[in-house]
Amino acid sequence: MWRFIGRRLLVSALLVFVVSFLTFLLQAVTPGDTARMILGYNYTPEAYHELRARLGLDQPVLVQYVHWLGNALHGDLGTSPISGVSVASEILKRLPVTLSLVVLATAVTALVGVGLGVLGAVRGRGTARLVDVLSLGGYALPNFWLALVLVTVFAVTIPLLPATGYVPLSSGPGRWLAYLILPVTTLVLQGVAVFARHTRDSMRDVLSRDFVTMLRANGIPERSIVFRHALRNAAIPTVTVAGLTFIGLFSGTVFIESVFAMPGLGGLAVQATTSHDLPTIQGVVVVFTVIVVLVNLAVDLAYGWLNPKVRVS
Structure with a gap:
């Protein structure tokens, strides 16, 4: 290992x-x-x-x-020639915003997507068709349109949630979550569709295998078969989707942070590109790359835990 x-x-x-x-x-x-x-x-x-x-x-x-x-290599990413601020300090100040958005969006995407996928695999054609419809809708609806609709409905027409800005978790979990609901909802729609389809197809494949038939013949409850045996065997492709979703959401944050005026790394990258701030661009790219590398490493370790054969490959 x-x-x-x-x-x-x-x-x-x-x-x-x-x-x-x-x-x-x-x-x-x-x-x-x-x-x-x-x-x-x-x-x-x-x-x-x-x-x-x-x-x-x-x-x-x-x-x-x-x-x-x-x-x-000594932790100094330079100083922005435009603002005169340390690049590392600016990134550290904005990184929690982007990570809060991406981590929460990935968690919601995984929970909802896996739930719909398992439901579609177990309940039959009607639920499977519903998953297909939701998947098609997730692919078809553009993020910018959905963001504008959500802001118009839930921040302007029915002022339930803030339309812009961000507050840290230290200000209170309730306020932190309130500022993230609209941007996270905008981000997760397409990801939920991908998760649901992959989980459903993988679960269908596992549920059709011989060991599942043997478990049913031995009187093992269906709930135990689905959640203890089938879901774990179907988890490897789902873990891949989770890693790709997490990474893909970073590109989506560039637009989402601009729409919802969130002071994250996406907005910093746009500002640095516009002003040709080379040290800041370099710093943001390196931080994004390190995060992607760590996520891929976590996915590899998850493979090793779910399937021991991967450890010796």
């Missing part, structure tokens, strides 16, 4: 290094100039070259990356 974890950690560290280098390289060839963005329209060539030298932009890209990497 430890060898299995060691291999995954080694691959994960290599992936973070490759992504950080490619991001740095792409930023170097992207149109735009941080120095010009700071100076505005009226500046002298001397001031421009002096600022580029002060920011280290006049050095070769490889030299800039090595310098950045050395600082990053």
Whole structure:
């Protein structure tokens, strides 16, 4: 098991290094100039070259990356040349917002999706068709339309929930949850559809196997067969969907945080891209990559727990 974890950690560290280098390289060839963005329209060539030298932009890209990497390994992601704020401190301030949104959305997606999938597999064609209809609706409804409808209905017409903003969990679980209900609902619709279909199909496959027939012949209660035996065997593809859902929700937060005015990493990435704030872009990408790597590692470990054969692969 430890060898299995060691291999995954080694691959994960290599992936973070490759992504950080490619991001740095792409930023170097992207149109735009941080120095010009700071100076505005009226500046002298001397001031421009002096600022580029002060920011280290006049050095070769490889030299800039090595310098950045050395600082990053010590926890220093640099300072934003636009705001003058430490990139690491800004990310740490905004990370709880994005994680709250993504973790809660993933949990709701998994619970509702698995529940609908198991129901569709056990109850027969009528419930299965209902799952198909919900899945089709989840795919068809665009997030931006659903977000606007939810805000209009539940924040304007019926002022039950706040339309914008975020409060930390330390302010109270009730207030924290109230600010997350609308954005989480917007995010989970498509994910629930994916979870429901994968769980239903996987459960159907497991329930048709010989060992389930043997359990039924031995008089094991149907509830025990479904939840103790079949669901665990059907969980491996569901774990894959859970990992992909968690990762995919990070891309969705860029739009959701903008619509609901949430001060998360998605909004920070948009601001940094607009102002050509290279250190902030680099920091956000690295943090996102580390989170994706950790999620993939968790999925691999879940595979090893659910199926011991995976540990020796």
